[in-house]
Each structure stands twice: as structure tokens, then as C-alpha cells.
Amino acid sequence: MRSRRKRLTPLDFVIFAAVIAVVAYVGYRVESVLVYSWDWSAIPGYLFRHDADTGAIVPNLLVLGLLTTLRIAFWGMLLASAIGIVLGVARTSRRLFPRLVGWAYVGFIRNIPPVPFLFLFYFFISSQILPVIEIEAFVGGLSDGGTQVLELLFGPADLIVNFLSGVISLSMMMAAYIAEIVRAGIQSIARGQYEAGYSVGLSRLQTLRYVVLPQAVQRVIPPLAGQFITLIKDSSLVALISIQELSFMAMEIAISEQRFFEVWIFTGFMYFLVCYSLASVFNRLEKRAAAARR
Amino acid sequence: MAQFLVLMGGFVWLVWRGVAEMDYRWQWYRVPRFFYKEVDGELIAGPLVDGLWVTLEIAAWGLVFTLLIGLVVALLRLSDSIAGKALATVYLEVVRNTPLLVQVSIFYFVLQPLLGFNNPLWAGIVCLSVFEGAFASEVIRAGITSVARGQWEASASVGLTRLQAYRYVILPQAVPLMLPPMAGILINLIKHSAILSFVAVFELTTEARNLVGDTFMSFEVWFVVGPMYLVLTITLSGVVAWLERRVHRGRSA
Numbered sequence: 258m259r260s261r262r263k264r265l266t267p268l269d270f271v272i273f274a275a276v277i278a279v280v281a282y283v284g285y286r287v288e289s290v291l292v293y294s295w296d297w298s299a300i301p302g303y304l305f306r307h308d309a310d311t312g313a314i315v316p317n318l319l320v321l322g323l324l325t326t327l328r329i330a331f332w333g334m335l336l337a338s339a340i341g342i343v344l345g346v347a348r349t350s351r352r353l354f355p356r357l358v359g360w361a362y363v364g365f366i367r368n369i370p371p372v373p374f375l376f377l378f379y380f381f382i383s384s385q386i387l388p389v390i391e392i393e394a395f396v397g398g399l400s401d402g403g404t405q406v407l408e409l410l411f412g413p414a415d416l417i418v419n420f421l422s423g424v425i426s427l428s429m430m431m432a433a434y435i436a437e438i439v440r441a442g443i444q445s446i447a448r449g450q451y452e453a454g455y456s457v458g459l460s461r462l463q464t465l466r467y468v469v470l471p472q473a474v475q476r477v478i479p480p481l482a483g484q485f486i487t488l489i490k491d492s493s494l495v496a497l498i499s500i501q502e503l504s505f506m507a508m509e510i511a512i513s514e515q516r517f518f519e520v521w522i523f524t525g526f527m528y529f530l531v532c533y534s535l536a537s538v539f540n541r542l543e544k545r546a547a548a549a550r551r
Numbered sequence: 552m553a554q555f556l557v558l559m560g561g562f563v564w565l566v567w568r569g570v571a572e573m574d575y576r577w578q579w580y581r582v583p584r585f586f587y588k589e590v591d592g593e594l595i596a597g598p599l600v601d602g603l604w605v606t607l608e609i610a611a612w613g614l615v616f617t618l619l620i621g622l623v624v625a626l627l628r629l630s631d632s633i634a635g636k637a638l639a640t641v642y643l644e645v646v647r648n649t650p651l652l653v654q655v656s657i658f659y660f661v662l663q664p665l666l667g668f669n670n671p672l673w674a675g676i677v678c679l680s681v682f683e684g685a686f687a688s689e690v691i692r693a694g695i696t697s698v699a700r701g702q703w704e705a706s707a708s709v710g711l712t713r714l715q716a717y718r719y720v721i722l723p724q725a726v727p728l729m730l731p732p733m734a735g736i737l738i739n740l741i742k743h744s745a746i747l748s749f750v751a752v753f754e755l756t757t758e759a760r761n762l763v764g765d766t767f768m769s770f771e772v773w774f775v776v777g778p779m780y781l782v783l784t785i786t787l788s789g790v791v792a793w794l795e796r797r798v799h800r801g802r803s804a
Contacts, residue, residue: 264631265633265634266630266631266632268630268631268632268634268635269632269633269634269635272632272634272635272638273634276634276638283665283666286665286666286667287665290667291664291665291667353552353555354552354554354555357552357555358555358558361555361559364785365781368738368780368781368784368785368788369742369777369780369781369784370741370742370743370744370745370746370756370780371742371745371746372745372746372748372756373745373756373759373773373776373777373780374777376760376763376769376773377769377773377774377777380769380773381569486648489650490648490649490650490651491650492650493650493651493652493653494650494652494746496652497652497749504650504652504653504656507653507656508656511660517660517661518660518661518665521653521656521657521660521661522657522661524653524656525649525653525654525657528648528649528650528653529644529645529648529649532647532648532649533644533648536647536648
């Protein structure tokens with residue numbers, strides 16, 4: 258390839274011109290054709306509001322939605338990792354039965370689009386599983402302190418069933434992808450490592466526990482971090498089953514305020530901020546870890 | 552194998568028991584009408600067939616635009632142009648760090664009225680292509696950079712221009728490597744097209760949701776639509792596996 262001098266090429270000017278032309282056209286459409294008057298003033302009010310009773314500044318819908326999104330991502334990642342690790346290990350098992358179970362689960366979930374899966378699954382969870390564990394009775398029986406801890410961890414107590422169904426459906430879906438990451442991690446460990454484990458007299462499980470997994474974990478963590486960001490993004494899908502997270506709030510506000518432009522652009526910006534900063538942090542950590550290993 | 556069958560049987564039994572406890576009335580006899588109707592001896596496509604057709608249409612057009620966007624972005628990133636690289640980076644970061652649902656909303660609620668056209672289907676196709684284009688550009692870039700440096704030097708030394716080098720030396724080697732992940736992107740297009748049900752594009756999931764709304768036969772509808780997607784994507788996954796094997800064989804030979 259050619260030497261890379263920092264110099265403006267004709268292509269640069271073409272691109273500059275194109276970007277300016279697009280911006281100018283959009284500006285023209287907004288100002289002259291649609292005669293749209295931007296009004297961003299409502300947005301801050303949806304981030305935080307002034308509580309008349311206590312006089313304090315409290316988070317409003319958009320921030321509450323963002324918190325719910327982050328809670329869903331956090332609990333979803335924990336649950337999905339637990340299921341995913343079991344399935345991933347099962348897929349590398351030498352016995353046929355666990356391999357088949359893992360294969361069936363992963364194949365099933367990865368080949369059905371998330372949206373129909375969420376619809377079907379949400380219906381099941383909310384009508385079949387959650388009533389069985391009687392979560393509402395449990396929440397109702399908590400003391401004040403207990404309720405506070407619960408609200409910090411899982412969000413508003415009256416929406417907890419709604420929240421849990423979202424978390425469970427999402428993590429069932431995410432688990433299939435994590436299972437594949439774990440499987441790839443385990444399989445990337447050279448055969449010799451197993452043989453070394455067996456030759457010092459470890460059982461298969463012990464070899465996995467003391468030799469293979471510690472090495473696999475190192476390789477699995479960067480893709481898992483990426484999966485966490487994917488989970489934050491995909492958590493927006495549960496808005497379709499009325500889980501009250503950021504996208505759901507945005508939908509509601511956009512309709513009630515009739516401010517589709519501002520609300521959706523701002524919501525996109527919020528997601529971008531969260532995901533981009535997380536991605537940068539993960540990147541830096543990964544680089545530091547790689548440097549430390551050397 | 553026997554254990555697996557027992558487990559699957561147990562799972563089906565659980566589902567069946569759960570449904571039976573809800574007093575759910577199965578109405579499978581109404582399902583064929585979702586696929587076709589017979590009016591005066593003529594066959595008319597039912598909602599699910601219509602929806603499937605739209606889904607395939609979205610995937611096909613989406614793939615064309617995805618490849619175009621992916622190619623342009625990949626070439627911009629590999630170019631010497633400062634503005635080109637900056638533009639490609641901004642595009643990639645924005646697309647990667649926002650949810651598809653929000654992108655669909657922005658295309659539908661913001662860009663569509665802004666640019667003055669009113670066609671949810673095409674807004675959806677373009678939005679999906681912009682989304683998948685980010686992944687396609689990575690695939691294309693990886694394919695191109697995986698061709699050894701010496702190949703560039705060799706083409707330069709026989710006097711090929713950059714364009715000729717791409718055309719005769721680099722791409723013929725890079726494209727086979729790109730095919731399997733590209734087929735994966737096609738599968739993703741089909742899967743992600745279901746999100747367009749959010750903005751009134753009448754693809755398979757939208758039709759299914761409407762049917763559930765009209766008939767309350769949620770289990771029958773989703774138990775039919777799920778396998779429809781499964782058949783589509785598993786067929787394509789088979790193609791991916793086949794392509795991968797072929798590429799592998801071609802390389803080792």
C-alpha cells in the first residue's frame with residue numbers, strides 16, 4: 258500500500274461537499290418546507306422533575322427508564338451468563354445428552370427472531386411461571402427497609418412482575434449467544450491442556466475446573482463485555498411487551514407530547530452515551546489486561 | 552439420545568399442561584385460512600403468506616443495500632482520505648452504539664417526514680440496511696485486510712493501479728472469505744426485519760400480531776410463525792455451513 262501521509266485528497270473535498278449538501282438540504286426541509294419549530298425545552302423536565310411535596314429534585318420518566326434499562330441489563334447479564342455457561346460447558350461435553358440439549362437450545366433461540374420469541378415467551382412467563390413463585394405476595398410482605406433495598410435493586414415494587422418477565426425473557430435469549438461464546442472459549446484451549454490435566458490424575462471435571470476454565474475465562478471476557486453492550490441495546494425490544502424501560506418511556510412521551518423528532522433523537526443520544534462510554538471503558542481495560550499479560 | 556427425547560417429551564408435556572390449565576381452546580382448524588383462502592374456486596394468499604413475502608422482500612432488498620453501504624464504508628475506512636475515515640468511524644460508532652429499535656423509530660418518526668417521503672416499507676428497508684451495513688463493512692474490511700501485504704506489493708510492481716489491484720488481485724482472493732459471514736448477515740436481516748413490526752411494515756411478525764389481536768389464538772399463531780422463521784433461517788444456516796466447508800477445502804487444497 259502507499260505511504261500514509263496526512264494530506265487532504267480530492268476524495269476529502271468530495272466528502273466534505275456531500276456532507277455539507279446533506280446538512281443544508283435537511284436544514285432547508287426543516288426550516289422552509291416543514292416549518293418545524295424545534296422545542297427541546299420539554300426534555301429536561303422529563304429527565305428530572307421538582308417534587309412539589311418534598312421540594313426535592315427527583316428523576317423523571319426518561320431517567321427512570323434509563324435506570325430500568327440498566328437494571329434489566331445487569332440482572333439479565335447475570336442470569337444469562339449463568340444459563341449460558343452451563344449450556345456452553347454442556348455443548349463441549351463428551352456425552353451426547355448434554356451436547357444435544359445445548360445444541361437444541363442454541364439452535365432454537367438463535368434461529369427465531371427476537372421479537373416473536375419475546376411475544377411468545379413473555380406470554381408464558383407472565384401467565385405461567387411468575388404466578389407460581391408468588392412474587393407479588395413476597396413483595397407485599399416486605400418491611401419498609403426491605404422494600405427500599407428491593408426498589409434499589411429491581412425498580413418500583415408495583416412493577417416488579419413486569420420487570421422480572423422482561424429480564425427472564427431477555428436472558429433466555431441472550432443465554433444462547435453466551436453459550437456459543439463460552440463454547441468457543443473452551444474449544445480454543447489446546448487439547449494438550451486436557452491431556453496434561455489427565456496425566457497428572459485429574460478427573461474430567463477437575464481438569465475443566467482447574468486447567469481449562471481459568472484459561473478460557475481470559476479469552477471469553479472481551480466478547481462477553483461486548484455481549485453486555487448488545488444486551489443494553491436489545492433490552493429496548495422489551496418495550497414491545499410493555500416493560501417500562503427507556504424506549505418504552507420515549508414512545509409514551511413522544512406520543513403524549515407530540516414531539517417525535519426531539520424525543521427520539523434525544524433517546525438515541527442517551528443510548529449512545531451509555532453504550533459508547535461502556536465500550537471505551539471495556540476497550541481500555543482489555544488493552545491494560547493484554548499489556549499486563551505480556 | 553433416549554434421555555434427550557425424554558427431556559423434549561417432558562418439555563412438551565409441561566407446555567401442554569400449562570396451556571390446558573388456562574382453559575385454552577385450541578382452534579387449529581382455523582389456521583389453514585391464515586395461509587390461503589378459496590374464493591370462487593380461486594386461491595387467495597392469506598395474511599401469513601403475504602407477510603412472509605414482505606419479509607423476504609425486505610431481506611432481498613436489504614441485502615443489496617447492505618452490501619452497497621458496507622462496501623462504500625469499508626473502502627472509505629481503507630482509503631487515505633481523512634474525511635472518509637472520519638465519516639466511516641462516526642457512522643460505525645453511531646450504528647453500533649444505539650439500539651435498532653431506536654434507529655427504526657428515528658427513521659420512521661424523524662427522517663421520513665424530514666425527507667418528505669411516506670413509505671414505511673422503504674424506510675424500514677433503508678434503516679435495516681444502514682444497521683447491517685455496519686457489520687457488512689467490517690466483514691468486507693476484514694476480508695480485504697486478510698489478503699497478504701505482499702499481494703499489494705506484487706500488483707504494484709507489475710504496474711497495476713490501485714483500482715486494478717482491487718479488481719484483479721485482491722477481491723478475487725477476499726470475496727470467498729467474505730461469503731460465509733455475508734450469509735450470516737442475510738440471516739440477521741430476516742431476524743431483524745421482525746423489529747419493523749413496530750412501525751407498521753406489514754411483514755410476517757406484524758401479520759402475526761394482527762392475527763393474534765383479531766382471533767386471540769396467540770398460541771396457534773406463534774407456534775406457526777416461529778417454525779416459519781426457523782425453516783427460513785435454518786435453511787440459510789445450512790448454506791452458511793456448506794459455504795464454510797467449501798472455502799475451507801478450497802484453501803487447504
